[in-house]
Amino acid sequence: MTDSLCGNLTWDSIMLVKAWKDPNVNNLITAGAAAMIPVGALMVPLLLLWTGWWRPLFRDWLASVDHKKIGVLYIALAVVMLFRGVVEGTLMRLHHATALHGGVLSPDHFNQLFTTHGTTMIFFVAMPLITGLMNVVIPLQLGARDVAYPRLNQIGFWLTASGGFLITISLLIGQFATGGWSAYPAYTGSIFSPGVGVDYWLLSVGLSGIGSTLSGVNFAVTLYKLRAPGMTFMRMPLFLWTSLCVSILLVLIMPPLTVACITLGLDRYLGFHFYTNDLGGNLMNFINLFWMFGHPEVYILALPAYGVMSEVASTFSAKRLYGYPSIVVATMCIAVLSFLVWLHHFFTMGQSALVNAVFGIATLIIAIPTGMKVYDWLATLWRGRIRFTTPMIYLCGFLVLFVIGGLTGIILANPTIDFQVHNSLFLVAHFHNVIIPGVVFGMLAGLHYWFPKVFGFRLLESWGRTTAWLWIVGFSVTFFPLYVAGLMGMRRRAVDYADPAIQPYMIVAAIGSLILCLAFLALLGTILRSILLRKQLAVPLGDPWDARTLEWATPCPPPEYNFAVLPEVTARDAFWEAKENGTAYAPVEKYEDIHLPPPTYYGLWIGAFASVLGFAVVWHIGWLSLLGLLGSIAVPIAYALLPYREIILPAAEVQKQDEAWRCAARETDGVTRDEEAHATNRGLAKPDELEIEFAAAER
């Protein structure tokens, strides 16, 4: 059966061929989506050739080891994958609107949809968003020139991208898994899921998981070792604290996922018996491993959003963060507690009541530090010089909606209630209610907040605010009805339902999902419109929001080395303090040569071979797997043996660039907070009367 040249791959594996031979609704929908891949694969290179952008793309971006550019690549990957995730979510909601006793989609197609939707959204949207944002922000806030291992950073990105490649190509060639994003065996074992779907899941999740482990190591070392002089732990901006917790979590919890992938893979490929029904296999082991990763993962996603919200709350109220030490302690508590609650994902799977009670109580306890943070953010806003910019609208949406999501989580944490509502749409509504207002709003707020730092121009406020409201309204209309439907007994992952009373809620949710589509389009519109107007929106002097932390003490965009001279930190809000003392743009006495890591295609090679390896293993193509494996081993060896020369930027050059910026900042008259969203904002802040008055009152 298995061909030596093509493995299990045949013409019929290609979705377009399948739809040609058997044109039913399900095949046509998939083929329509799949057709975008070859069209894209053809159009993008043509566009690059035609515009001549391929050269800067490769030279300045794909070869770059600059943390800011790698961060942008992560976020770009996330936005592309978000497109797929949003479309799939909408498709499921539209389907359910008509799914009383049936509906448009076949069960198998629907199963693929919720599996890819979940896997894409968690591993290829949320994870790249947080990794991307952490990449951009950590070294800048830390007062460092780059992350600890710039090249490893690049490799991490390309491993994530190769996972994204596999889940994308599964749309065109073969099909994806149908076992949900958590892929429980024995259903995902080779007996019940013989095709390539689960293999795609294993390889894409496994590869991106290794990438995340490497990112975790990298960020942890950066945060421990590369803090600017004087940047003690208790002076770190809150986003860095959350990043530190996330890094620790990544280092410790990605291995269980990797082990789960490897062992399930051994079961499927080599006939091992880790999770089979026979010969002693133990399914619960997989479920435990998966959630030992899966629960802390929730906090990996949520904590950076808390960090962003802390920065946003304090910047756009022109106040220092209220209760900083308490938020730090709360963050650490959440990180530790996140290891102790994984079992609440399967209260119903046969543990004793005592075990369930212990994990239920541990889960309830997490609400305490989280609630503490919410009060701290509210107190930060209290009597501040508040501006309702786009990030603040996300913050308000977050404060209201995320708290509701948290409260439904408390309901679910009670095992006796969980027995009633587990695996219902109530649960689906709950975790969307924490992930969208929590993670997505946080990341979008961060995108708006830091966009000018990376690209040198602000995003349009008018479009941004509309987008934010669309997300808030779209979310509410889509997911609140699901709570009700869940309580009425509608099962999660069910392709249809029999109770006509549920249908009105499904129709409302479908309308909401269309609003969410609109929100996604509005997000793209915001970015495109702002690019067109970038001259008016430029903030080259670096500080458009009168912000408080070190990343704003650089021009927008910052030079590759971030800081011409590494800053000396003497207070928590270091840049704010410098502005108050009038030293923010003061001339620098002495410049030194700066060593920069050279550009390299290391990561791209690794990603290419990893993608080949993944694809070949999925299709059982022996020779190609071997090629991918040998390539993945040979690339690091080759780069280890090649000479490595740092680029040295002479002090005179650094001085020229830096002094130009400092002079411009000293000679420009800044804008007050009232003019923040106007074209006059060139990135230099001037306190206005209200701000001074409030600051005095705060003291």
Added chain:
Amino acid sequence: MNSPPKLHPGLNLGPAHGDDHEAAENSIFGFWVFMMSDLVTFGMFFALYATALHATAGGPGPKDLFDLSSVAWQTGFLLVSSLTSGLALLHVKTHHHRSGAAIGPMLFWLLATVALGGLFLWREIGDFQAMAAQGALPTRSNWLSSLWALVGLHGLHVSIGMLWALVIALGVLLRGVDQRWKLTLLRWGVFWHFLDIVWIAIFSFVYLGGLR
């Protein structure tokens, strides 16, 4: 007058201990963090093994399969290889604070470590072959799956460590013992000792525990 070079607990990375040591700190610390992650990976495989102790599904169990004399040889090879890996590092520490020192002895200890690792693998693969001959393949039971995966993962790590040592040997021949290769050597040393520690756990819990 030249003062005698100061010797430090780690490797002497250069004549002075400024930037070199800072770079070393980031590099080695990061590798320890990575090892921590790897340790969790092994921990998970140990946990899977522990839950599989009675899941032999009527197939062969530890008492039917384990050959303690072979495992003792493997342990011996691996422990001695840790010593030789340490000697390679010691040679760099005592001789390579100035350029121009002979790299022969260091290469010798490095290759001796690789050879001992090879002997270890040879005996281990022999054990696996003997088990396979008795029908004790990982496809037989959950316990055998866990055993092959856990011990096999360790064997894979040993192979990676050997390949790494060979790359270091090649790199040193091509470029001399410069700071970059010293740091690589330090990381490799951490990795190789780590393998030993994991093996001691496997020896104690899997083999000695299994024959109890």
